[in-house]
Ligand SMILES: [Ca+2]
């Protein structure tokens with residue numbers, strides 16, 4: 001029969017041994033968790049790097065371009081020539097502004113106009129349709145060549161053209177002026193040439 005003190009000593013030893021063992025196990029486990037976390041963070045950074053490289057280098061450029069007009073506003077002299085520049089603005093590709101007898105730009109109601117340019121992108125070789133309307137005069141050029149001559153002093157009048165254009169970028173130039181009284185200006189075309197992914 002074992003002495004009670006010996007039994008107590010054995011039990012205490014076992015309990016202490018278990019606690020030490022558990023403590024050591026926990027310490028090892030905890031250090032593994034820490035290293036796992038470091039591995040996880042490292043892996044996450046690596047994955048982000050790989051993904052961003054994939055999106056930047058491998059996928060095609062998904063930036064979308066919307067064609068817009070860049071306008072330079074000019075005074076119109078009584079002689080019929082362009083006068084001083086009075087400002088700039090940007091318009092959406094398709095528009096129909098009916099000013100009536102109100103101000104057209106700034107406080108100018110008459111004898112004012114603009115020279116505007118816009119880049120378009122033909123997705124295909126083939127015909128393209130343009131319509132311009134104006135009170136008073138307007139003129140549309142494609143790559144410097146006059147495609148619609150709606151110039152002169154007159155009430156609102158629309159003119160259109162359909163011609164072949166090659167695939168790729170082209171520059172449109174639109175001139176417009178109001179001589180007096182009512183003023184209105186519009187532009188329209190096939191929509192597929194106004195939005196593209198370069
Ligand atoms: Ca006017």
Ligand SMILES: [Ca+2]
Pocket residue numbers: 135136154178179180181182183
């Ligand atoms: Ca007019």
